Structure formats: structure tokens, C-alpha cells
Amino acid sequence: MTTSKRQWLRVLVVLVLLTATVPWGAGRLMSGMIGLLPGWVWYALILNVVFATGTCLLYEKWWKDESVEKDCVDVDDSLRREPDQ
Amino acid sequence: MNSRLLPAAIQAGNGIWLFFVIYCAFLLGIGWLGRRARTAEGSLSDFYLSARSMSLWVLLPTLYATQYSGNTLVGFAAKAYRDGFTLLVCVTFMMGVVAMYLLYAPRLFALSRRHDFITTADYVHWRFGNRWLTTLVSISGIVAMANFIISNLKAIGVMTEAATAGQTPAWVGICFFAVIILIYETMGGLRSVAWTDVIQGLVLFAGCIVIFIAVILQAGGVGSMIQQIREAAPQFWDPPSLPQQIEWFSTLLIISVGIALYPHAVQRIYAARSSQALKKAFQVMVYLPLFTTLLMLSVGWIGRTRFPFLDASASESITMDLLAAIAVEVPAIQWVVFLFLAAVFSAIMSTIDSALLSISSMITQDLYRPVRPDLPEKNLTTFGKYSSFAVMAAAVLFSIFINKSIYKIIEIKLELLAQIAPAVLMGLYWRNLRAAPILWGLVIGLAVSLFFVLGSMFLPDGLIPRKPLGIHAGLLGLIINLVLVLLIQILGRNRGATNRSGLSTEE
Numbered sequence: 001m002t003t004s005k006r007q008w009l010r011v012l013v014v015l016v017l018l019t020a021t022v023p024w025g026a027g028r029l030m031s032g033m034i035g036l037l038p039g040w041v042w043y044a045l046i047l048n049v050v051f052a053t054g055t056c057l058l059y060e061k062w063w064k065d066e067s068v069e070k071d072c073v074d075v076d077d078s079l080r081r082e083p084d085q
Numbered sequence: 086m087n088s089r090l091l092p093a094a095i096q097a098g099n100g101i102w103l104f105f106v107i108y109c110a111f112l113l114g115i116g117w118l119g120r121r122a123r124t125a126e127g128s129l130s131d132f133y134l135s136a137r138s139m140s141l142w143v144l145l146p147t148l149y150a151t152q153y154s155g156n157t158l159v160g161f162a163a164k165a166y167r168d169g170f171t172l173l174v175c176v177t178f179m180m181g182v183v184a185m186y187l188l189y190a191p192r193l194f195a196l197s198r199r200h201d202f203i204t205t206a207d208y209v210h211w212r213f214g215n216r217w218l219t220t221l222v223s224i225s226g227i228v229a230m231a232n233f234i235i236s237n238l239k240a241i242g243v244m245t246e247a248a249t250a251g252q253t254p255a256w257v258g259i260c261f262f263a264v265i266i267l268i269y270e271t272m273g274g275l276r277s278v279a280w281t282d283v284i285q286g287l288v289l290f291a292g293c294i295v296i297f298i299a300v301i302l303q304a305g306g307v308g309s310m311i312q313q314i315r316e317a318a319p320q321f322w323d324p325p326s327l328p329q330q331i332e333w334f335s336t337l338l339i340i341s342v343g344i345a346l347y348p349h350a351v352q353r354i355y356a357a358r359s360s361q362a363l364k365k366a367f368q369v370m371v372y373l374p375l376f377t378t379l380l381m382l383s384v385g386w387i388g389r390t391r392f393p394f395l396d397a398s399a400s401e402s403i404t405m406d407l408l409a410a411i412a413v414e415v416p417a418i419q420w421v422v423f424l425f426l427a428a429v430f431s432a433i434m435s436t437i438d439s440a441l442l443s444i445s446s447m448i449t450q451d452l453y454r455p456v457r458p459d460l461p462e463k464n465l466t467t468f469g470k471y472s473s474f475a476v477m478a479a480a481v482l483f484s485i486f487i488n489k490s491i492y493k494i495i496e497i498k499l500e501l502l503a504q505i506a507p508a509v510l511m512g513l514y515w516r517n518l519r520a521a522p523i524l525w526g527l528v529i530g531l532a533v534s535l536f537f538v539l540g541s542m543f544l545p546d547g548l549i550p551r552k553p554l555g556i557h558a559g560l561l562g563l564i565i566n567l568v569l570v571l572l573i574q575i576l577g578r579n580r581g582a583t584n585r586s587g588l589s590t591e592e
Contacts, residue, residue, distance in 0.1 A: 041170045044170070047177070048177055048180065048374070048379075052180050052371045052372050056372070058184075059187055060364075069195055
């Protein structure tokens, strides 16, 4: 497994774990402290905020012009082919 | 939406047509400004991609206005009224769409700059070099977008009739707004469409916030509102069952994939001035469901406390019913009803104009240009404008005269678009991926999706399920599509049929 694939896998595992545990715990906490809504609704609400923030941070981390440009040169080179007949 | 509960101030039609005329004159003015701002007369890139010069301040509202349709204001609230808190999944899938963009937008944007792509199929053709595949991707996009236009034209007709208390028939509204959209779209192409989206996006966003605040204040605050919901609909507190949770994931996946591959969304990715503008637009976009979808869901939940016994059909007008009731109690905020109408019309029009421009680009660039490769771009752009007229005319006729049983077919949109995902996503990351697996995956994926969707519509009840195994037909099609791509690619490689580019056997 290449370093990049290992990195992807690690990020994925961390994301799944964070998504499953943090909003669930926070949801239970909110439900206990504030009440108003059932725990699973708090969980869904917090999950959405975590999901949005996680996605926003991933955009910052993964969308770097230099690396995307380099990827595209690689993809370009590897896919260069004769025109369609 | 019906007109039975529109407040008297609105029902009398006092000012509503004046509002329409001023609003549309404004849009036409913006369309004209878009025409004056042309940089390269007659070029496809200028007309369909605004010369690839969209800044963050145009990109963000146009992406927003395009992603949210009239359904956000009307349909989401109605579903929330019926299904309760389980509809929170709508917020997640609207965010999921933005997460999906992260998987392909950075690479596709960079490649589009190198190869001057105009449409999604342009990229697919560059990547796989197979004319059959390119055409099928394009036709899938055209059919899905045509369905969008017809359903939104239908909605604008119903809204016009409701807003004028039945004084204006639906077909007049359809024709009027279709002509307005056609004029400003053909004047300035994507530049005009995007600039009008800025206005429409702002109205939509402001509409959601103001409607939510008005409804919350009238309910006596958040705490009081939740208490009232609990009393009116205690079943909302029940957690979703396992089949509901499966449906959640199915909805999340099919909508995230399908909406992220809207052809007009891909066009906006190509049209961005820089990758930084695009990245920032998406980073803001990911939070907008909290200020749009979630607020409209709340309106549906609160509606349950005011009108607890509406059936499925009556609940479709829950937002308007609620606002009308509040306007009667507090006449000073009747303008909120106007704002709601403005937001709905804005959302619908921004969806139609984007879909129309997208169809025009696909017909011109993917279907007509390969037949007439020597035609100058100016002539192709003119052809594109004529195709817009033809498509709009056909869509108007369909939306006015379509048979009710055939009307169901126009619900098929995301099922088609989701099948394109392997071509776009896997093509960007899997260098040796050939055209044949993608083509076969797409054909079978489309066939499976359409079999279940059309079968459930037209065969006797229960013979073919709309959601096989509890998941959406489009998702099942996508899973089969992916499995086929993997199998055919791996089997083909084992037979040693591929070279490095993997394309020689396809040509």
C-alpha cells in the first residue's frame, strides 16, 4: 500500500470514528443538559455541524493548487492518446 | 400549492403582477448587462462559461441558487410536516453534495483549464475517447435536465395561479416566465444567468431566514415551539426504524452523487476564475443547508402545531398556509408572504435557466459539433441559442399539455445522473481504466434504474418495487454499475487486452 493510500485510509478511519462517537456523545450530553429534543435529534443536528466543518477543513487540507496541478500533469501524461477515430 | 389559504391581501392580486413585471424587468436588465459584458464575441467558452472568469462573489450565489430549487421552500417543509425529525437527513445530503465536489472538482477544474472543456461529456470524451460513451453521458444529462425544466415550469404555473387567486391560468404564468428566461439567457449566456442567480440566490436566502424568524416569533420562541410540536406530534420523538435508517443512507448517497453531477454545476466548476474562488465557494456552501434546508424543515414541523390534520396533498402548501395564518393575525408582516413568493419564483427560475443553458451546451457541443466539426464557434453559439428556443418551446408544451400518467416520468432525474459518477470520478483517479467497462456499467446501471422506476410506475401495484431492497432504484443501478466496471476492467486486464493507456481496444 502506498503512503498516499495509507494516508487516505487513516483519514477515513479517523473520520468514521469521529463521526460515530463525538456527535453521539455530544447528543447524549445535550439531551441530558438541555432536554427539549430527543437524543437522536441532537445527534443528527450535531452530526450535520461536524460534517460541514469536517468537509470545510478537508477542502483546506486537500485542495492545494500545487498538488492538484501536479496530479493533473500526471493524469494528463498517463492518458495522452491518439485522437478518437 | 393551492390558493385556498392565501391571505386576502395577496389573493386579490393587488400588486402581484406589478411585482412580477418589476422583478422580470430587473432580470432582463441584468441579462442585457451580461450581453454588454461579452469578451469574445460568439465563442462557446464566453457564452456557456462566462469566459471562465467567475469570481467568488458570483460563483457562490449561482452555485447556491442552482442547487436549491422551489422544492426547498415548498417540498421540504411539506415532507417535514408529514415525516417529522427524520427529515433531518435532507440537511446532511445537501452537505453531502458539497463533500462529493471535493472528490472531483479540484482535478476536473485543473483539467478543464488545460483542455477547454465546455460540458461533462467533453471531459468524458477526452478521458475515454469513445463516442458511444460520450453520447450516452450527454443524453442522460439532457433527459435529466429536460425533466427538471418541465417540472419547474409546471410548478411556476401552479404558483402563478395560486398567487393571483386563480385569476391567471397556469399556462399564462408558464408562457410568461418561459419567455423572460429565454430572453435573458440568450442575451448573455451563463454570464446573464449567473448574475440573475446572484439576485435570485439572495432573495432565496433572505426568504428562508425571514420566514423562519417570523414563524418562530409567532410560536413564542424556540422552547415554546418545541413544546408545541411535542404536544401536536409526539410520534416525531420516536427514533427512526431500521428500514428508515436504510432509506436515510440510500437517500443520502443517491442525492449526494446525483446533485453533485448536475451538468450545470459542472459548468460552474469550469467557469470559475480560479481554483481558490471555487474552493472558497464550496467551503461556504457546505454550511448553507443549516441556513436554508434546516430552517424550512422547521417551518414544516411548526406547521404541524397549527394545522395538525392535513393529508399528504393539503400539506404541500404548509409553508403558505402557515404564513397566511400569521399574516392574518399580524397584518404588519404580510410582506413576508410576498417575500416567500419572491423566493419561490427566484428558486424556480434559477433552476430553469441553468438547466436550459446546460441542455443547450450539451446539444451544441456534444451532439452537433461532432457532426459539423468545421463550423466556426460563432455559428455554433447561434445554433445553441436556437436550440434553447426549441427546448423551451417543447418544455412549455409538455408542461401545459402533458398527460398525468406520463408526467410521472419527469420525476426521473437523479437516477440518470448518478450513473455518470463512475465515468467522472473513477476516470480521474484510475489511470488504466478503459472505456468499455465504463460504457457497459453505464448502460446496465441505467437499464436497472429505469426498469425499477418505470416498472413501479406503470405495472400493477406491487409487481415491481420502486425501492428494491429498501434502497433507491438509482442507487441499486449505481452499485451494479460499479461492480460491472470493476469486473470488466479486471477481467480485461487479466486477458492482457490493455495497453498503458487502455484505449486501443476501444477505438
